[in-house]
Amino acid sequence: MGKYIDISKSSGESFAAYLAEPAQGSGPGLVLLQEIFGINDYMRDMADRYAEEGYVVLVPDLFWRSGARQELGYDQAGFTRGLELRDELDEDLAVTDIGDTVTALRGLTNHVGGVGLIGYCLGGLLAYLSAVRFDVDCAISYYGVGVHDHLDAATELTVPVVFHLAELDSYCPEDARNSIRKAFDDNDQVRIYDYPGVDHAFATHGRDVFEPLSAGLAYSRTLEVLHATIGPRYDLSALWDRHIYYEFEARDVPATMATMVDEPYVNHIPTLTGGVGQKDLSRFYAHHFVHNNPADTKTIPISRTVGADRIVDEQLFCFTHDREIDWMLPGVAPTGRYVEIPLVAVVTLRGDKLYNEHIYWDQAGVLVQIGLLDPDGLPVAGIAQGRKLLDKALPSNELMPSWASSEGRPID
CATH class of the missing domain: 3.40.50.1820 (Alpha/Beta hydrolase fold, catalytic domain)
Structure with a gap:
């Protein structure tokens, strides 16, 4: 350079x-x-x-x-x-x-x-x-x-x-x-x-x-x-919003890639999907992500934290499993089930371009909601995760068998 x-x-x-x-x-x-x-x-x-x-x-x-x-x-x-x-x-x-x-x-x-x-x-x-x-x-x-x-x-x-x-x-x-x-x-x-x-x-x-x-x-x-x-002072939140728009609304792969550095990477942590570098990530977006999201996909924003060079975005990711979703449910045929799952994106930027994305969600919670995992006897939750996220007043500790035993015990 x-x-x-x-x-x-x-x-x-x-x-x-x-x-x-x-x-x-x-x-x-x-x-x-x-x-x-x-x-x-x-x-x-x-x-x-x-x-x-x-x-x-x-x-x-x-x-x-x-x-x-x-x-x-x-x-x-x-x-x-x-x-x-x-x-x-x-x-x-x-x-x-x-x-x-x-x-x-x-x-x-x-x-x-x-x-x-x-x-x-x-x-x-x-x-x-x-x-x-x-x-x-x-x-x-x-x-x-x-x-x-x-x-x-x-x-x-x-x-x-x-x-x-x-x-x-x-x-x-x-x-x-x-x-x-x-x-x-x-x-x-x-x-x-x-x-x-x-x-x-x-x-x-x-x-x-x-x-x-x-x-x-x-x-x-x-x-x-x-x-x-000394600056420069970029609006990182706006840059991230523009990237999301091209991914989920415009569904435009070249425009999505244009928001990123020359050699970016994306890592969906639970499923090890994504891509490293312009070539692989473009392929991933074009054939396994941008056009593979269900028609009714929407996100409900929960919180956003903006730092010097990164954003932590907390949201509720909602969709109907009406097609194979390569990046989230690879190899799983459509079940027609509706899913709401908390999702966190940690996004790093370099200047006015995205450098990487680390995306986290509870895969067990997704599998419960599409019927591939029986939660009975397991410390996992399905759609209750998202509902509890939206309403803190909903009951806590219901997966803890020992919770009732602490009622009335002294607190040291």
Whole structure:
């Protein structure tokens, strides 16, 4: 997606920076700051991802004085050379380079609005130091190495900053993490997130220490701060509604796919149906979903929670089983039975496009309602699930044989 451009310095020197631009054409600015491995595949991938979120992204080559565009892998040779380059780096000069990158970013014709900083490892330290020194709107530090050695600058920090800290990080051990917390204890613009059971570089895909769940949580928390300070601010609820309209009302597969990123995925958790990637998901939508939903399909909205990059939609899904429903009841011939089942959709967006959907419902409750599962003696419910969801006053605990035995017993 990206390309390299030159960043000019007042001295007449210049250095390279990787530029990734949003498909929308313009957006707020981000400066991504490298690990000790230079502008490698990971840094370019992250720049491209943030461009997909709607940002104009620059990744400056901070090792240029030791040799232009150093690009290292995560093997022992790369680690050894990275440490050498780190030792050769002058932090003050690197921060100056970051300031020049911010200036260059503000000068790009497609940059609109504020500028944020995101740094990893070495870059996590430099993001913090640069947020103190330059006119930027926010900074995010992922497991910054050496932050605890620069806390004398903590009182000078006046913009929102996030620190992502890893419990097992030997480069930022518990004492160092505690000193960071103490330094910013009275600064309500600083958020410090701890990630238990993960190591330094837990967000770096391609490394053995990569932990996708913590990385995903940190990414969402990062976007929350970015959206609040520099934008872009999308109406995620409206984007989800548009996707649903094309799926269930217009029943238009190309229009449905147009609401999604280039390589999306959908996972219907109970039945393992859906698709990964444009090709498989288009096939799934065209032949097994969009045109396979019953004629009387409707949803009753219960609640919707909108976060930084995702939506949790709670609804009652209602239909008559008048055809084979590949995605929900694969291989089951139509029974003509009416079904109401609570359904939850967890939807992640990237920028103004859907990235993935995780869809949950109680399959046992569906099977009870179409007559394929006898609930007698089993702790499962049929249509009563939906009715209880709509009316909290309906009886609770009727599937618990022991419920009556607790009547009148003391509560400790």
